[in-house]
Amino acid sequence: xxxxxxxxxxxxxxxxxxxxxxxxxxxxxxxxxxxxxxxxxxxxxxxxxxxxxxxxxxxxxxxxxxx
Numbered sequence: 001x002x003x004x005x006x007x008x009x010x011x012x013x014x015x016x017x018x019x020x021x022x023x024x025x026x027x028x029x030x031x032x033x034x035x036x037x038x039x040x041x042x043x044x045x046x047x048x049x050x051x052x053x054x055x056x057x058x059x060x061x062x063x064x065x066x067x
Contacts, residue, residue, distance in 0.1 A: 005065050010034075011058035018049040027051070 014032060018024035027049045031039035037051040044050055 003067050005067050006061050007063040009058065009060050009062055010056055013055050013057055014051060015053040016049055016051045023047070023049065 012032070012035070014028045016024050016028055018027060027039070027047060028051065031037060031043065031049075031051065032054060035054055035056055037054065039049075039051060
């Protein structure tokens with residue numbers, strides 16, 4: 001079997017409750033992992049946000065190299 005390195009890009013829509021647009025963008029960028037919310041209860045309480053839904057919209061391999 002051969003080994004490959006694949007550059008993968010994903011795009012999501014995320015629904016989040018937050019106090020401002022800037023905060024919403026920040027918590028979504030910082031607290032989301034591969035289609036899951038990686039924030040902790042302490043984070044949500046401290047920064048007053050809640051990620052409600054994450055939906056993968058694009059899942060595309062851009063480049064494949066044999067390694």
